[in-house]
Amino acid sequence: MRSERLRPPDSENLTMTPIQPRDPSSFGFEQIRYTKADWIATVTINRPKQYNAYSTEALEELATAVRDASVDDGVAVIVLTGAGHRAFCTGGDVKEYQERYTRRPRDYWKYMALFRAYLESLIESGKPVIARINGMAVGGGNESQLACDLAVMAEHAWLGQVGTSVGSVAAGGATQWLPIHVGDRRAREMLLLNERIPAPQALLWGLVNRVVPSVTRGGDFITGASQEQIELALAGRDGYGISLERLDREVLSLARQLLERFPECTRYTKTQVNFWKELAWHQTVGHAADWLALHYASYEPWEGMRAFVEKRPARYLDLRARAAAGGSSEFLWGPYERECRRCGARGLPESFAFCGVCGAALGTASDGPGAPAAGETERAQR
Numbered sequence: 001m002r003s004e005r006l007r008p009p010d011s012e013n014l015t016m017t018p019i020q021p022r023d024p025s026s027f028g029f030e031q032i033r034y035t036k037a038d039w040i041a042t043v044t045i046n047r048p049k050q051y052n053a054y055s056t057e058a059l060e061e062l063a064t065a066v067r068d069a070s071v072d073d074g075v076a077v078i079v080l081t082g083a084g085h086r087a088f089c090t091g092g093d094v095k096e097y098q099e100r101y102t103r104r105p106r107d108y109w110k111y112m113a114l115f116r117a118y119l120e121s122l123i124e125s126g127k128p129v130i131a132r133i134n135g136m137a138v139g140g141g142n143e144s145q146l147a148c149d150l151a152v153m154a155e156h157a158w159l160g161q162v163g164t165s166v167g168s169v170a171a172g173g174a175t176q177w178l179p180i181h182v183g184d185r186r187a188r189e190m191l192l193l194n195e196r197i198p199a200p201q202a203l204l205w206g207l208v209n210r211v212v213p214s215v216t217r218g219g220d221f222i223t224g225a226s227q228e229q230i231e232l233a234l235a236g237r238d239g240y241g242i243s244l245e246r247l248d249r250e251v252l253s254l255a256r257q258l259l260e261r262f263p264e265c266t267r268y269t270k271t272q273v274n275f276w277k278e279l280a281w282h283q284t285v286g287h288a289a290d291w292l293a294l295h296y297a298s299y300e301p302w303e304g305m306r307a308f309v310e311k312r313p314a315r316y317l318d319l320r321a322r323a324a325a326g327g328s329s330e331f332l333w334g335p336y337e338r339e340c341r342r343c344g345a346r347g348l349p350e351s352f353a354f355c356g357v358c359g360a361a362l363g364t365a366s367d368g369p370g371a372p373a374a375g376e377t378e379r380a381q382r
Contacts, residue, residue: 018070034065042130046083056114059201064119070121079144089133090137091139092139098306098308112289112293119172122144129149130150130152133145134157137159146207154199155232160194161190163191167300168295169288169291169295174187175284176284180277213225246354332349333350339361
């Protein structure tokens with residue numbers, strides 16, 4: 001293919017229309033990189049220190065970039081990827097969830113609107129979107145690549161879901177689309193067990209279209225690298241390393257093939273193939289946004305996300321044991337049932353022995369919600 005055929009016409013010579021794409025540099029994005037060249041728009045999540053987890057602000061930037069690419073007639077293909085070689089995307093920033101949304105659960109519903117806008121921008125872009133999976137794609141990262149049309153995966157990368165491990169539900173694409181991609185049983189395995197899916201397995205299951213070598217030793221690519229070799233390469237030890245040269249080559253090859261197809265036929269083909277994906281999505285995601293916002297006020301995300309941030313195992317069995325013993329597994333300190341007779345505070349957690357407002361003793365739980373403080377009965381009898 002001759003190089004001049006890869007360059008879109010100069011935008012200065014185009015007739016102005018009411019819907020105008022913009023130069024990528026004019027957006028001033030801070031958490032993503034956005035470029036356009038040779039008919040290809042590349043959108044890169046640029047938070048490598050956070051393993052390319054998207055923040056609330058990053059979601060807005062991602063949706064804005066994809067929408068711009070979708071209306072640019074000088075763009076034929078969109079490539080979605082992450083910075084570096086460790087992570088494609090690891091979904092939402094759990095630290096942000098723990099700091100923002102377990103404190104204000106109602107705001108998670110607002111957050112889900114931004115997340116929906118991002119994924120829907122990919123699905124409804126009217127252009128083929130290629131996921132360039134340069135590293136692990138976990139949680140919303142796997143959902144992001146599922147929203148794309150084609151996926152090319154580096155051999156050292158892996159896919160997975162983590163919802164039930166961190167106190168959430170992967171209802172932002174995974175519960176809807178994994179059964180379509182891999183079938184019901186495999187979807188349940190990924191969603192319920194949260195195990196890693198290595199690149200060869202991802203290809204076998206139909207989660208991606210291509211897997212390319214990315215582990216090198218002494219500058220030479222190793223095809224079919226073992227897990228030990230992958231770990232050595234990620235650590236940069238014993239002459240091993242990671243190269244994304246073949247990943248880039250394969251992504252470019254697919255993009256060039258897509259260029260040699262009629263654009264309107266391509267767009268409508270995507271629209272038609274999207275039917276089952278969009279049906280599952282729109283039937284469930286609104287309900288998911290409401291349920292997740294409510295769920296963020298409960299014990300499971302409080303424990304799961306703090307465990308993740310604190311880098312410790314979550315106390316799954318403690319929560320189960322509470323419920324089995326007749327206690328509360330929904331509230332950290334029990335339901336809001338107690339009252340303080342001294343200061344009148346109400347809605348105090350059932351397990352509290354002292355008032356959180358005035359510090360007075362509340363008596364035993366068997367005394368009931370309106371029980372007098374310890375010593376109050378004795379003072380009344382004197």
